[in-house]
Amino acid sequence: MSSKKNPFASLKADIPSSIVVFLVALPLCLGVALASKAPLFSGLIAGMVGGIIIGALSRSQLSVSGPAAGLTAIVSAAIIAMPGGSFPAFLVSVAICGALQIALGFARAGAIGDYIPSSVIKGMLAAIGLILILNQFPHLLGDDSQFETDESVPAPAKKGNIFFNFVNAFGHINRVALIIGAVCLAFHFIWEKLVANQKGFLRLVPAPLLVVLIGIGISMAIGGNGALDPQHMVKLPQASSATEFLSFFTSPDWSMLNNSHVWITGVTLAIVASLETLLSIEAIDDLDPYKRVTDKNHELKAQGVGNLVSGLIGGLPVTSVIVRSSANVNSGAQTKKSAIMHGALLLLCVAFIPNLLNLIPKAALAAVLIFTGYKLAKPSLFVMFYKKGWDQFMPFVITIAAILATDLLKGVIIGIVVGLFYVLRSNFRTSVMVVSDTNRYLFRLRKDVSFLNKAIIKNRLEQVPGNGYVLIDASRADFIDRDVLEVIEDFTKHAHLKNIRVEVKGSLERTGSLARFAEQREAQLAGTTV
Numbered sequence: 001m002s003s004k005k006n007p008f009a010s011l012k013a014d015i016p017s018s019i020v021v022f023l024v025a026l027p028l029c030l031g032v033a034l035a036s037k038a039p040l041f042s043g044l045i046a047g048m049v050g051g052i053i054i055g056a057l058s059r060s061q062l063s064v065s066g067p068a069a070g071l072t073a074i075v076s077a078a079i080i081a082m083p084g085g086s087f088p089a090f091l092v093s094v095a096i097c098g099a100l101q102i103a104l105g106f107a108r109a110g111a112i113g114d115y116i117p118s119s120v121i122k123g124m125l126a127a128i129g130l131i132l133i134l135n136q137f138p139h140l141l142g143d144d145s146q147f148e149t150d151e152s153v154p155a156p157a158k159k160g161n162i163f164f165n166f167v168n169a170f171g172h173i174n175r176v177a178l179i180i181g182a183v184c185l186a187f188h189f190i191w192e193k194l195v196a197n198q199k200g201f202l203r204l205v206p207a208p209l210l211v212v213l214i215g216i217g218i219s220m221a222i223g224g225n226g227a228l229d230p231q232h233m234v235k236l237p238q239a240s241s242a243t244e245f246l247s248f249f250t251s252p253d254w255s256m257l258n259n260s261h262v263w264i265t266g267v268t269l270a271i272v273a274s275l276e277t278l279l280s281i282e283a284i285d286d287l288d289p290y291k292r293v294t295d296k297n298h299e300l301k302a303q304g305v306g307n308l309v310s311g312l313i314g315g316l317p318v319t320s321v322i323v324r325s326s327a328n329v330n331s332g333a334q335t336k337k338s339a340i341m342h343g344a345l346l347l348l349c350v351a352f353i354p355n356l357l358n359l360i361p362k363a364a365l366a367a368v369l370i371f372t373g374y375k376l377a378k379p380s381l382f383v384m385f386y387k388k389g390w391d392q393f394m395p396f397v398i399t400i401a402a403i404l405a406t407d408l409l410k411g412v413i414i415g416i417v418v419g420l421f422y423v424l425r426s427n428f429r430t431s432v433m434v435v436s437d438t439n440r441y442l443f444r445l446r447k448d449v450s451f452l453n454k455a456i457i458k459n460r461l462e463q464v465p466g467n468g469y470v471l472i473d474a475s476r477a478d479f480i481d482r483d484v485l486e487v488i489e490d491f492t493k494h495a496h497l498k499n500i501r502v503e504v505k506g507s508l509e510r511t512g513s514l515a516r517f518a519e520q521r522e523a524q525l526a527g528t529t530v
Contacts, residue, residue: 010334017333018341020208021064022349024327024372025051025342026357027234027365032067036075038087038316041237041248043067044350045315049306051343054318055336057302060294063284064324064339065306067316068276071269073407075316078265088253089262091311095252096266098308101274102301110296113278117423119385119392120415121283123399127411128322129376130404132369134162139366140181142174142232162404176228177363180218184211184367192371208331208368215364232362236354245351250314269307272409273319277303279412280320287329327372391426395419424452431477434460439468445477445484445506454483461491466498475506 025047033043050065058065075090082089104110143165191207219228239245256262281294299320306318328338349357385396395418403411432453433444441464443457464470472488474480488504495502 010337013332013334014338015341016209017328017331017338018345020331020368021324021328021333021338021342022345023208023212023360023365024368025064025066025324025346026236026349027362028069028321028323029067029346030235032069032072033316035069035072036067036316037079038075038090039248039250039314040235042087042250042314042316044236044346045249045313046310046318048343048347048350049310049313049315050318050321051339051341051346053309053343054302054306054320055339055343057305058294058336058339059298059302060281060284060320061290061292061335062288062325062329062333062338063281063294063299063320063336064328064342065277065303065318065320066324068273068319068321071272071276071317071319074265074268074272078261078268081261081265083256083259086253086256088250089256089259090265091250091252091314092254092256092262093265093269094311094315094317095308096263096311097269097273097317098304098306098311100267100270101304101307103304104270104274105297105299105301105304108297109274110278110298110300112275113282113296116279116282116412116416117395117419118286119395120399120412120419121279121286122381122385123396123415124279124403124408124412125283125287125322125326126377126381126396127400127403128408129373130400131162132323132373133377134166136366136369136373138165138169138172139362140178140185140370141169141172142177142181142363143169143172174228174232176219176222177232177361179222180215180228180361181363181367183218184215184364185370187211187214188367188371207371208327211368212360212364215361215367216359219359219361228361234358234360234362234365236350236357238354238358239351248314252311269317273303273307273317274300275409275412277320279408280322280325283322284320284325284329287326289329290334322376323369323372326376327368330372330375391422395422432456439465441468441470442473443470444473445480447477448479449477449481449484450479451481451483454481454487457484458487461487464498464500466500468498468500470495470500470502471505472502473505477506 029043029047030040031043032046033040036043046067050067054065078093079085079087079090188207188211191210195207219233222228237248239248277299278296281296281299285292285294303319310316310318324342328342333339382397385393395415398418399411399415401411402414405411406414431445431447431449433442433446434456435442435444441460443460449457461470470491492502492504
């Protein structure tokens with residue numbers, strides 16, 4: 001890439017992308033804070049820290065960090081459980097979370113992300129895309145009773161879930177919001193088609209920025225009695241002075257450091273935030289057009305520093321988050337300067353022009369997010385995995401269904417379990433091949449023969465009739481489990497009782513205890529005992 005030679009070469013792509021990510025992150029930061037029962041400004045602080053601090057320290061070029069909806073259930077429950085519902089006490093947990101993540105980074109725990117199947121990662125991305133569409137469609141229709149989110153909607157039970165809210169929104173349509181949302185969404189798709197094969201200035205113009213400007217324009221043009229209510233607009237806290245702005249920042253209550261609940265919350269946040277980050281980094285590396293690979297241990301350290309800083313100044317816990325990161329990729333970002341600049345934009349705009357940002361209709365932002373969701377969950381993606389076979393398709397769709405039914409972390413764990421089942425089934429089927437011709441049997445052991453293959457080998461050996469012949473071909477096996485060796489050893493010892501002749505092909509001795517097995521077999525043939 002040219003940016004390696006000239007650090008400013010990527011700015012023509014990173015600056016427009018940073019604006020896009022800023023516009024996407026702004027309502028998400030507020031929405032996650034609202035859902036977490038935390039001060040609204042704490043979400044903005046987390047967004048600033050995620051962009052500026054983690055963006056500067058991370059080695060991921062396209063990942064964007066900030067407050068994640070996947071943590072809202074943990075955060076809201078933790079704040080309520082703190083003595084007196086103290087938010088400063090909760091900030092101590094956030095700082096502890098950061099310190100533990102730094103320790104996890106030095107312990108090289110980032111390797112966990114390398115063991116997530118690609119079908120599960122793609123399923124996670126598609127599920128988040130569907131969640132975005134389902135969750136943002138009510139905003140497009142003018143039903144703004146739910147907060148913006150990028151991974152899940154842990155709404156109170158009385159408000160239902162995203163499916164209920166999606167259907168219910170059709171009974172609360174606001175015509176002005178619908179006009180704004182429909183025009184903006186249609187423009188987004190048309191613009192994407194127009195600039196797909198274009199070069200030059202057009203490709204530098206970020207479609208989400210145009211979408212937001214169109215939304216503001218329509219809202220102001222309608223005006224008067226038809227104007228949108230304030231609840232349909234972005235809402236940012238406004239400070240009348242620098243002192244008031246600084247008062248939005250909060251310090252931890254260090255007197256709660258000896259409280260066991262504070263430590264339990266800190267450990268819980270560290271585990272969940274680290275897992276979500278590793279999953280997100282794996283997914284973003286997969287989306288990276290330049291196929292760069294992020295050092296995940298270093299990423300854990302960067303996230304740890306970010307959470308430590310966020311906790312110290314009054315912010316929510318942060319993770320690498322998919323929606324902002326995928327918006328960053330889709331808008332053409334090339335380096336992490338985009339993430340850093342988006343954090344700086346959050347800080348500057350919240351400090352100096354919150355009144356202008358409050359002119360943005362939520363319906364326009366919903367159009368941006370719905371388009372992003374579509375890019376993550378294209379129908380062609382489902383067709384592609386279906387063509388790959390059931391061992392790829394089932395983990396993919398089950399991951400999607402599980403995330404939609406539960407949350408990001410639980411859904412991914414279910415997807416991993418399903419993926420593991422198909423891996424084991426594949427290994428079970430391909431590691432052992434048994435063919436027979438009357439009383440002649442061939443047992444061919446291939447690849448890695450694990451204890452899971454023990455039952456089938458044992459059962460088929462027992463079915464060999466008297467006066468038979470068995471050839472056990474292990475020449476293609478890389479590894480044979482000790483349990484399997486014992487089955488073969490036991491069969492060989494007693495085969496003469498049924499007048500069965502056994503021949504072993506291949507150097508079984510290389511698999512460990514088979515040296516002893518070979519000695520026993522030779523001793524048996526010689527009529528002696530070892």
